[in-house]
Amino acid sequence: MTRPLFLCFLVFLFSSFQAAMASPEFEELLARNAKLIHKSSSKTVDPVLAEIQEFGGQAAAEFMETWKDKKLYYVKKTGQFVLAEPAGKNDAGKKMVSVIDAISKQPLGQMVAKSVKQIKPNSGVRAKIATTLVPIQLTSDDIEVRRGGLDAMSRDIQPGHLLPLQRAIEAETDPDLKSRMEQVYVYAAIAHGTDAGEVEAAILSLRDNLSLETRAALNPLLTSQVKVAVELPGDVNIARIITPGVSVKKSDGTSGSVM
Missing domain, CATH: 1.25.40 (Serine Threonine Protein Phosphatase 5, Tetratricopeptide repeat)
Incomplete structure (x- = not known):
């Protein structure tokens, strides 16, 4: 019994070590692109998504899922990406949130709600995130x-x-x-x-x-389109050549001569 338990423990440690090693690299990637993630548009988000997709892995998939579902926040003062949940009010009556790091999932304690900001990607950005997320999934x-x-x-x-x-x-x-x-x-x-x-x-x-x-x-x-050309192009799939008054469309879609 001892050996299987020991092996399981080693696997757990190795997985944890991999996650710990991946987080700083992924966090650095996100930090470089923080401004575009904080306020992205369908015109500006493509390079960020390409980087995240290339990085790949579970951390990237979870981050993109959270971002797409509008569950991602950032700390205004530091720009750190976090997850936040309501945590009532403090003694001064200010709304509080419980915060954890969005990548490492380490608890960061409670913060005043106004100190974090929710990231709300529009429908165009969410659609692009979903498309980029698929290969990772x-x-x-x-x-x-x-x-x-x-x-x-x-x-x-x-x-x-x-x-x-x-x-x-x-x-x-x-x-x-x-x-x-x-x-x-x-x-x-x-x-x-x-x-x-x-x-x-x-x-x-x-x-x-x-x-x-x-x-x-x-x-x-x-689908087909009717176009006019002085010379027939060589790089398109021509269904038939239409000559007004000379050719007709046959039942099989090809061109025939007027009888």
């Missing part, structure tokens, strides 16, 4: 977090999701979730793939799939 040890991240990704697939999703598929151990990831990757490849062969294979793989998701993935491929 796919690497979580918690399968429910991975499922949630994949569901969020499937609703708003971005070009930057292709590589993280590919890596997540390789690492996934749950057969059902892995299969779902592979399906979402097909949709991602159709929407944002740059390899023509891969895109074609992804499209063909859906030939027997009549789901709403599949139709939503394929519909953008069927």
